[in-house]
Each structure stands twice: as C-alpha cells, then as structure tokens.
Amino acid sequence: MTRLVQRILPSPLGPLRLVASDLALVGIYFPEHRPAPAHAGDDVARHPLLDHAARELDEYFIGRRRQFTVALDPRGTAFQRAVWRALADIRFGEQRSYADLARAIGNPRAVRAVGAANGRNPLSIVLPCHRVVATGGALTGYAGGLPAKKWLLAHEAGQMPGLSA
Amino acid sequence: MTRLVQRILPSPLGPLRLVASDLALVGIYFPEHRPAPAHAGDDVARHPLLDHAARELDEYFIGRRRQFTVALDPRGTAFQRAVWRALADIRFGEQRSYADLARAIGNPRAVRAVGAANGRNPLSIVLPCHRVVATGGALTGYAGGLPAKKWLLAHEAGQMPGLSA
DNA sequence: GCGGCGACGTCCGAAAACGGCGAGACTGCC
DNA sequence: GGCAGTCTCGCCGTTTTCGGACGTCGCCGC
Numbered sequence: 001m002t003r004l005v006q007r008i009l010p011s012p013l014g015p016l017r018l019v020a021s022d023l024a025l026v027g028i029y030f031p032e033h034r035p036a037p038a039h040a041g042d043d044v045a046r047h048p049l050l051d052h053a054a055r056e057l058d059e060y061f062i063g064r065r066r067q068f069t070v071a072l073d074p075r076g077t078a079f080q081r082a083v084w085r086a087l088a089d090i091r092f093g094e095q096r097s098y099a100d101l102a103r104a105i106g107n108p109r110a111v112r113a114v115g116a117a118n119g120r121n122p123l124s125i126v127l128p129c130h131r132v133v134a135t136g137g138a139l140t141g142y143a144g145g146l147p148a149k150k151w152l153l154a155h156e157a158g159q160m161p162g163l164s165a
Numbered sequence: 166m167t168r169l170v171q172r173i174l175p176s177p178l179g180p181l182r183l184v185a186s187d188l189a190l191v192g193i194y195f196p197e198h199r200p201a202p203a204h205a206g207d208d209v210a211r212h213p214l215l216d217h218a219a220r221e222l223d224e225y226f227i228g229r230r231r232q233f234t235v236a237l238d239p240r241g242t243a244f245q246r247a248v249w250r251a252l253a254d255i256r257f258g259e260q261r262s263y264a265d266l267a268r269a270i271g272n273p274r275a276v277r278a279v280g281a282a283n284g285r286n287p288l289s290i291v292l293p294c295h296r297v298v299a300t301g302g303a304l305t306g307y308a309g310g311l312p313a314k315k316w317l318l319a320h321e322a323g324q325m326p327g328l329s330a
Numbered sequence: 331g332c333g334g335c336g337a338c339g340t341c342c343g344a345a346a347a348c349g350g351c352g353a354g355a356c357t358g359c360c
Numbered sequence: 361g362g363c364a365g366t367c368t369c370g371c372c373g374t375t376t377t378c379g380g381a382c383g384t385c386g387c388c389g390c
Contacts, residue, residue: 079343098382102342113342115381120344134382141381149381244373263351267372276351278373284350285374299351306350314350 004041020049024073030144066092083117090131093156097135169206185214189238192287195309231257248282255296258321262300
C-alpha cells in the first residue's frame with residue numbers, strides 16, 4: 001500500500017480532511033464523520049493531488065463548479081464501488097432515491113444495502129451521496145450530519161443556504 | 166432439481182444411506198453423520214444407480230474392489246468440488262496430508278479450508294476423504310467418527326480391522 | 331376520504347466466528 | 361544442550377450473525 005497524505009481544507013461546512021495516495025484522492029471527511037473514516041495520512045503542505053482537489057472544492061463552494069475532474073480511488077468492496085460509481089451519474093442539482101440507485105446497479109431489492117454503502121462513501125461531496133434521499137423525498141441520514149446534507153442540497157438548488165436546521 | 170431417491174445399505178460400519186439423482190450418486194452418509202447430511206430422498210427398492218453403488222460398496226468392504234466406477238455428482242461450491250476432485254487422485258491404501266491436498270489444488274495456504282471442505286464431502290468412502298490425515302500422520306476428524314476412519318485405513322492396509330478404538 | 335406518523339417486514343451486504351491445519355516459539359524434562 | 365509435547369497464531373473458504381441513510385401498510389386525526 002502506498003503511503004497516504006492528507007490536508008485540512010476550511011469550508012463552509014467546517015474543516016474537511018482530504019486524503020490522497022500517490023495516484024488519486026481516496027477520502028474527504030467531515031469533522032465529525034460517521035462512521036469513523038477508513039483512511040488517515042501524514043499531513044503535508046504541497047501536494048499536486050491535494051492542491052487540485054482543494055481548488056475544485058473551493059470553486060464548488062463558491063458556486064463556480066458543478067463537476068469534478070480530480071482522480072478518484074474510492075476503496076471498498078465490489079458492491080460498494082458499484083454503488084459509488086452510480087453516484088457519479090447523478091448530476092449537480094438532481095436527486096435520486098435509494099430505490100432508484102438500487103435499480104441503477106441492477107439489484108433492485110438491495111435498497112437497504114445501497115443505503116449502507118452510501119453511508120460508507122469515502123469521498124463526500126465529490127461522489128454526491130447527498131443527492132440521494134428517501135423515496136418520499138425525506139433526508140434520512142448523512143455522514144456529515146443532516147444539516148450538512150440540507151445545506152448542500154440548498155446550495156445546489158441555487159439558494160443561499162444557512163446552516164440553521 | 167430432479168427428485169432424489171435413497172436406500173439404506175448394511176455395512177461393516179453400520180447402515181449407510183445412499184442417495185442418488187436420476188443421473189448420479191450424490192450422497193453416502195453414515196448413521197451419525199457430522200455435520201448433518203445435505204441431501205435426502207424417497208426410499209425405493211430397485212434403482213439402477215443405487216444397485217450399482219451398493220454392489221461396488223459391498224465388493225469394497227469384502228476386499229474385492231479398490232476403485233469405483235459409479236457416476237458421481239458431488240454438489241458443493243467451486244472450491245469444494247476442486248478439493249473433492251483431488252480426493253479422487255488418492256489411490257487405495259495411500260495417504261495424503263491436508264497440506265498436500267492444498268498444494269494439489271494450487272492453493273497451498275488454504276490448508277484449513279481444505280480441511281473444512283473435506284468435512285463436507287458428501288460421498289464418503291467413494292471419494293476417499295478418509296485417506297487424508299494430518300501432516301504428522303494423526304487422524305484428526307471424520308464425518309463418520311474417528312473409529313470408522315481408523316477402520317477404513319486398516320482395511321486398506323490389508324489388516325483385519327476391528328471396530329474397537 | 332386524505333395526509334401524516336409510527337411500527338413492522340424483508341432483504342441485503344458486511345463483519346465476525348468457525349473449523350477434520352501447520353509452522354514456529356516455548357517449555358520442561360532428561 | 362536436545363527433544364518431544366504444548367501453545368499460539370496466521371490462513372482461508374464457509375456459515376452465521378447483525379444491523380440498517382428503506383418502503384409499505386395500517387391507524388389516527390382531521
């Protein structure tokens with residue numbers, strides 16, 4: 001396993017922790033991430049991948065970016081990677097249900113398992129698990145807390161979101 | 166799944182239960198088989214496959230047969246079938262270790278898994294899992310009980326085995 | 331009727347437990 | 361010092377257990 005590096009990036013949702021390998025970004029974690037993040041690394045100042053990711057996230061937060069180009073390497077089981085791959089198809093501002101996602105990966109009954117895989121998404125924001133909601137539209141959970149999910153959806157709806165619930 | 170049929174065959178090791186499908190023999194079980202057998206069927210009197218299997222087993226027990234020709238269909242996972250296939254290469258009177266078997270299937274470190282697969286062998290005696298012993302030569306386990314294993318090995322060594330431990 | 335809320339059913343994948351082992355370290359005895 | 365017997369731990373496929381970022385149905389209040 002190649003060594004991992006990391007950096008803290010200030011953001012409207014609090015300080016995000018970016019983690020990268022030599023080849024790709026492997027993690028973006030909220031301050032109080034649930035469940036606890038899988039990856040950690042040594043802090044570094046300059047690093048091409050972390051620079052790239054930080055720049056794109058900054059642009060996203062100020063409303064100047066709707067998709068990301070930084071190389072990603074989300075690590076997990078085959079099933080989890082399938083779910084996370086499907087996440088990448090949900091565009092800025094759109095929303096899908098967990099059932100939609102289950103159908104998308106060809107396993108329509110694996111609804112709850114999709115929820116679990118979603119909860120283990122290591123690349124918050126870039127892989128937009130915040131765009132997945134219950135069939136009725138309810139916000140049922142988020143690794144960074146429901147207020148953060150609400151903030152992100154409002155942000156993508158073009159509203160000026162406040163962090164108050 | 167085609168219907169299964171079965172018959173009880175008296176033997177020096179107690180009444181064996183033979184189970185067959187339309188096409189092949191799928192199980193041979195000891196009275197107190199551990200773990201519990203996977204297959205059961207309806208009892209029948211005349212049946213070509215069961216007749217064939219019973220005849221060959223009788224011959225084996227009286228010392229007139231060293232290999233079997235009845236069609237077999239051992240049902241299990243890919244790994245288990247690989248192990249059981251390797252069993253067929255151990256000839257009458259020979260012995261191999263679990264480590265030998267692991268090497269034979271090209272997975273030299275899967276020693277314990279080989280042991281587990283051995284324990285699930287559905288075709289006792291015909292697929293000679295009794296010829297597999299620990300590296301040091303110790304008899305470590307048998308679905309029909311260790312005395313039965315000991316009996317079979319003594320039988321194949323040309324000795325007159327008693328069932329006393 | 332109709333909408334909202336709460337409980338339950340179901341169905342997955344993940345994680346942990348489990349052996350029919352074997353190699354290597356560790357201990358008491360000679 | 362050896363040497364045999366014990367113990368510990370790594371391995372690996374299977375089985376079992378567990379828990380959930382859902383969805384649905386029924387009940388209740390309007």
